[in-house]
Amino acid sequence: MPHVRTRSIVLAGTQGYPIDVEADPHHNDPRLTIIGLPNDQAQQTTDRIRTAMFNSGIPWPNQKLTVGLFPTTIPKTGPQLDLPIATAILAAADVIPRDGLAERALIGELDSDGRLRPGRGVLTAVLAATDAGMTRVAVPAANATEAALASDITVDAVPDLAALIRYLRGQEQPTTIRPSPAAPTDLPVNPAHVPLGRRYRLAAEIAAAGGHHLLLTGGTPTAARMLAETVAGLRPPLTGQESLEVTAIHSAAGSLPPRPTLISRPPLLAPHHTTTAAALFGTGIGADIGISTSLARIRPGIASQAHHGLLLLTDGPELPHGVLQGLEQPLALGHIRIPTPTITLTLPADFQLIVTSRPCPCRVGASDCACAPSARHRYLARIPAQMRAHCDLRLTIPHSQSGGMPSRPNGCPQESTTVVAARVAQAREAMAARLRRTPWRRNAQLPRPILERFWPLPTTVVRAAQRTRPDANTNDAGQAEATRILRIAWTLADLAGLDRPGIDQVDLAHELNSVHPGS
Structure with missing residues (x-):
């Protein structure tokens, strides 16, 4: 038979x-x-x-x-x-x-x-x-x-x-069974209702538009969460294909609700600083994400569930060293590659990173802190240089404001969610049009040689981007900083509806890229 x-x-x-x-x-x-x-x-x-x-x-x-x-x-x-x-x-x-x-x-x-x-x-x-x-x-x-x-x-x-x-x-x-309608795409947070100062609201807008990673020193976990939710709220809804990809990842992770609809907003994942490599990179994966393991046991972790969304890491220096080092691969490649005895498995992990740090290892208030400057420097340096290099936006909240983010001054009206989100969407459209013939889709992804070759700027603007590092043409750190400034300036130009950035955009980019104390 x-x-x-x-x-x-x-x-x-x-x-x-x-x-x-x-x-x-x-x-x-x-x-x-x-x-x-x-x-x-x-x-x-x-x-x-x-x-x-x-x-x-x-x-x-x-x-x-x-x-x-x-x-x-x-x-x-x-x-x-x-x-x-x-x-x-x-x-x-x-x-x-x-x-x-x-x-x-x-x-x-x-x-x-x-x-x-x-x-x-x-x-x-x-x-x-x-x-x-x-x-x-x-x-x-x-x-x-x-x-x-x-x-x-x-x-x-x-x-x-x-x-x-x-x-x-x-x-x-x-x-x-027929497909269920997609979930509402209402913004999860109205930035006009969040007590962010002008500088931080602008940083959230730039991050949402250009896809820039953000490093925040000082403040509280609540302030960091508000900033991350603001970035997520300003980003446009996921496209149909992105929505299907993200929902399928959460399905494979077992994190969908009983009667799910397509995930239509960029997801925001915020693991605790005690999270393990397995939880972050995927169940069945060793502390080194390159270790071969049983293919059938691997399920996507938090980093993959943040695909096309945001990953918020509060108290970055407190994360295990293996976790911090392991983040380099998804930050550089947008995915996690896992070789197994039979095939190489790829887990999507193209997320936008927001990492925060207290200014010192002690948990007391700024006025009572007795940490030596060297101890503070060592503490902040726990965040690997590679991770810091990925963060274009770097903000430091002064000790006097460490309890939270300063509010916008009285008499200066805050723009509505609709206005800011529309400006972000317009900037992303301009970005996509400019990059349509390239493998990149966001300003944050652009290497400096590509910027210089395809979108050259006047010498005065380039020199302004290098002004804090005279060795920008010969020193790797100086080149990296100048590249971060140029990428932010391009996003500022896109938000302003300009064809290219000028001195004003570069000056503002310098304000939003303050040197991290651990650098």
């Missing part, structure tokens, strides 16, 4: 890989052999399927069955493959028809009573099924709303194994 083929998806990080499940029947020997799973997982899968079939009133086939999982190069785990394996067994035993199984993805873990248990990463798996050309997918009923966020594929909500048999026999029509 010819073998039966069903199809499914296995999850690795934020990626799904198509899997074929092939069952070959042999008469008069009621054993099941699963090839492609580790022995312990194969036995557990067999036990779950047997128990689910028995409690669903489905007799176990009186024949030997060999089930193979292909391709062999992709590591696999058992639970989410329960449904396609059980379906292949039933089709091989002629309990259900075989027609149409190859065009349908089957995803789900069986409970002992035959029900399908909800799992993480369903949206990621469904998107992979769509890319592989599958036109229909059966998922646990509890995950159906999430699965329906993907387009161009029909989603069947399956409560249990017995219901799937009825569907495939044509005895009953499955419940087909």
